[in-house]
Amino acid sequence: MEKLLKDFDVASKNPSEEAQRRWRSAVSMVKNRRRRFRMVADLAKRSEAEKKRRGIQEKIRVALYVQKAALTFIDAAGLPEYKLSDDIRKEGFGIDPEELASIVRGHDIKRLKLHGGVQGIASKVSVPLEEGICTEDPSKSSISVRQRIYGFNRFTEKPARSFLTFVWEALQDLTLIILMVCAVVSIGVGIGTEGWPKGMYDGLGILISIFLVVIVTAISDYKQSLQFRDLDQEKKKIFVQVTRDGRRGKVSIYDLVVGDVVHISTGDIVPADGLFITGYSLLIDESSLSGESEPVNVYEGKPFLLSGTKVQDGSGKMLVTAVGMRTEWGKLMETLSEGGDNETPLQVKLNGVATVIGKIGLGFAVLTFLVLTVRFLVEKALKHEFTSWSSADALTLVDYFAIAVTILVVAVPEGLPLAVTLSLAFAMKKLMNDWALVRRLSACETMGSASCICTDKTGTLTTNHMVVDKIWLAGKAMDMNMKGAKGKDFLKSETREEVLAILLQAILLNTSSEVVKDKEGKQSILGTPTESALLEFGLLLGGDFVAHHGENKTLKVEPFSSVRKKMSVLVARPDGGARAFCKGASEIVLGMCDKIVDEEGNFASMSEEQVKNMTDVIYGFASEALRTLCLAFKDVDDTSNGNIPEGGYTLITIVGIKDPVRPGVKEAVKTCLAAGITVRMVTGDNIHTAKAIAKECGILTEGGIAIEGPEFRGKSLEQKQEIIPRIQVMARSLPLDKHTLVTILRKEFNEVVAVTGDGTNDAPALHEADIGFAMGIAGTEVAKESADVIIMNDDFTTIVNVAKWGRSVYINIQKFVQFQLTVNVVALVINFVSACVSGSAPLTAVQLLWVNMIMDTLGALALATEPPKDELMKRRPVGKGTSFITRAMWRNIIGQSIYQLAVLGVLNFDGKSLLRLHGSDATEVLDTVIFNTFVFCQVFNEINSRDIEKINIFQGIFSSWIFLLIIVSTVAFQAIIVEFLGTFASTVPLSWQLWVLCVLLGSVSLPLGALIKCIPVGRDTPTHHDDYELLPSGPELA
Helix, strand or coil: CCCCCCCCCCCCCCCCHHHHHHHHHHCCCCCCHHHHCCCCCCHHHHHHHHHHHHHHHHHHHHHHHCHHHHHHHHHHHCCCCCCCCHHHHHCCCCCCHHHHHHHHHCCCHHHHHHCCHHHHHHHHCCCCCCCCECCCCCCCCCHHHHHHHHCCCCCCCCCCCCHHHHHHHHCCCHHHHHHHHHHHHHHHHHHHHHCCCHHHHHHHHHHHHHHHHHHHHHHHHHHHHHHHHHHHHHHCCCEEEEEECCEEEEEEHHHCCCCCEEEEECCCECCCEEEEEEEEEEEEECHHHHCCCCCEECECCECEECCCCEEEEEEEEEEEEECHHHCHHHHHHHHHCCCCCCCCHHHHHHHHHHHHHHHHHHHHHHHHHHHHHHHHHHHHHHCCCCCCCCHHHHHHHHHHHHHHHHHHHHHCCCHHHHHHHHHHHHHHHHHHHCCEEECCHHHHHHHCCCCEEEECCCCCCECCCCEEEEEEECCEEEECCCCHHHHHHHHHHHCCHHHHHHHHHHHHHCCCCEEEECCCCCEEEECCHHHHHHHHHHHHCCCCHHHHHHHCEEEEEECCCCCCCEEEEEEECCCCCEEEEEEEEHHHHHHCEEEEECCCCCEEECCHHHHHHHHHHHHHHHHCCEEEEEEEEEEECCCCCCCCCCCCEEEEEEEEEECCECCCHHHHHHHHHHCCCEEEEECCCCHHHHHHHHHHHCCCCCCCEEEEHHHHHCCCHHHHHHHHHHEEEEECCCHHHHHHHHHHHHHCCCCCEEEEECCHHHHHHHHHCCEEEEECCCCCHHHHHHCCEEECCCCHHHHHHHHHHHHHHHHHHHHHHHHHHHHHHHHHHHHHHHHHHHCCCCCCHHHHHHHHHHHHHHHHHHHCCCCCCHHHHHECCCCCCCCCCCHHHHHHHHHHHHHHHHHHHHHHHHHHHHHCCCCCCHHHHHHHHHHHHHHHHHHHHHHHCCCCCCCCCCCCHHHCHHHHHHHHHHHHHHHHHHHHCHHHHCCCCCCHHHHHHHHHHHHCHHHHHHHHCCCCCCCCCCECCCCCEECCCCHHHC
16 A cells, blocks of 8 residues: 555655645545645645735835835935824824834834934824823723724734535535436436336435535534634734833733834744834844845834844834734735645545545446446346337436446545544644644644654743742852741841842842732732742842832843843943843853852952852752852943943852742653653753753653753764764753754654744744744744644643644544445445346445445544543654554454455345345345445444454543444434435335344444454564554563
């Protein structure tokens, strides 16, 4: 089978267009293109959208980079005029929405100055820049008024498809259309020969069956679309920090309005067009809009910020001037959804399987029709009736054609690729409830094959609820577990006032966190957990955040980044001069210091012995799994160049911050190791802290290597390849190290790699990995945009849950394929053999349509939506290039098919004598028994398919209510068809004895399935049906 599927192979992430086009051209035998390819990318539309996107980007690039020539032209022609409407004036605004939008869009500095700069624009949109929009005063312009005048921050989206659209798509099935024509012909001819109403029963039966198939298919597809719509809405939930009513807080990006004062920092995506108010070192990546890779500095002289661009560095505040479709990003967003998402590898693979089986089915259908027709013609010739044709003969040929077409309906497993979508939609919905938001469809599927997870430490393995636990200050290491006044009094009694004052300055002035008050006046801290822990400690010591910032003017800020591993600030002191503060990775800041606050509280030169002592303190804190930071300062006389010094600092303190390991992480790591998934910690933290946490989590084991980023970078490719299999911890790493590690693991070791990231610089590694996980709480918007899955609770155990569901998707599809192929084989062979031998098919068109519904839509719902079992995480992951239809599956398919064919064959050719059927309705009773037995064989085989390898197929059956509901519904509807719908379905009511016989013959599939599973499939190593190799177990490995 794998040789036949060589064209149906695509990469799980970023597949080439050539591979996508190759498999599309290889697909044939498609009954319903619109339905089959609904969840497949439209390459023509995508290409068209790409051209449109490039056109918009070029337009923006011209506006941004050729503005000087444009402004020269405007000087000559005069600025275009915008008239202010009475409605805008009445609401208290002084600028037209289009004019306001054009200032930022066109980087029109002249018009900005004409309106009085940023301050002037703020007054014209009725916003005090310090307080933000007033939402509490009804006399001021409300949010709804701003939305009415200046627009909503929403982009144009395609309207959701209605249920009737899915009904129409289901009706596009070519075989169903042919059957409808056959049914209409059958009704016409039947009424002519047999009269009303008897002559219309056969044709009407086919039409009713088609209606049922279409409705059930449409309901299934519509429910899937609702699930994807919910997921899509969840993806778009972004919150931004704004100042309103003088208080800082979070609002949804959709609630952002013109006039809002928005806070942006490294890793954020600019949520709307706006003007820079204040900030430091703000560096903006505009490549998503203009295509230009060079980042742009934004400051007072160049204050324009465009929606959709990314904050590469720095922080600041902006005034929103345009939202939604008035921004260039809004117009660009319209094109991004065109063409759809890429198909998953399993969808492509099963399109191939459907194509191969479809071709075989077509051959059988043609042969069946030819055999039936030739037999009919030969019989007419032998009876010398070849020249006399009646409408009854025409009806017979129409029936033969309908049977052939229906065989084709059953033979082409249209539901195979769609079952993948169904299973993924179900898994994604469940994962969303378990704090994992899947952004890319194939990620859920790929995670089932993950063999390695490269995870961050902070916030993923740890709780991210940080608190200052220990501190070294003025020659003493102190335990800060004491709460409240005790801790404050202890420090005050042990520390000179001058030292305490500088410590508070270092904490309160050199921070990216902020102290805010809510409506009730309650104080809270906004910022990263590390920053918040330090600031909270400063406030506990009696520091006044507002007073410190009022007395000292900030001149320059260098924000923390994963490359710098430190944050620095330069402030102007109230008594003249300036002071630089620096905090960050202990060894880096310690290396910048040449002075120290000694035991006496004096600022003395740092000796080599003191450097060694400080290093020992850092190691001591780190070995207790504390995150260590050094805080330092330097007085600066000359600030004319505005640069923050890189050396000559005085070390104030070493802080040990506690960040406990999350509950359940140790068990989750153990689960991963049992599942054959290697867990590697990649962190920017100190190596001793990293090792202590890694040991506590069970990541660092005997024989494993803990290495620092600089050492790893210094090795050659050959040396890296040699040590990577044993690397379990990488500390003090840069994002580049993570990217290198992921690349080598994927390309040199052929591993399926999952990687976590939260920072802007993690984006390349997230993009390179097979599955990129971004943190929902600590992660930046840039990281989330590059990720395949967002872990909304930042918890490592959620990643393990995604792996379990990924494996479940893979195995559920295997179960469904096994079940469907068995039905295919039996239905094709029994109808073909019967046609050849007896000249009639035992299963009519209506019956085959019902069987098709059981095995296609209902079968997919039953088997593809089963919840995962814990046993899935006790096997090795599926390797790359592994055969999807395994030997164990072929064994089960062949075994069950032989049994079903034997039973149905015996009934078909010798059923009357075996069952002692006599009378005029003996043939109808036998055909009904054959149909009933066939259906019950499928019902019990569906139960059998719940586990491909294990004998106990009832385990967990009551937790799968969808499966039980479908089995019960199938049996109930089968009874209705046989007992009450015989006129349409060509059946007759059966005695209770024959019902028992049919159920018994079907139920033999269960013990037979257990016997078949005992047949070895010829593997050297013990392997499970899904190619998960059993891991060695026993007390020696406990």
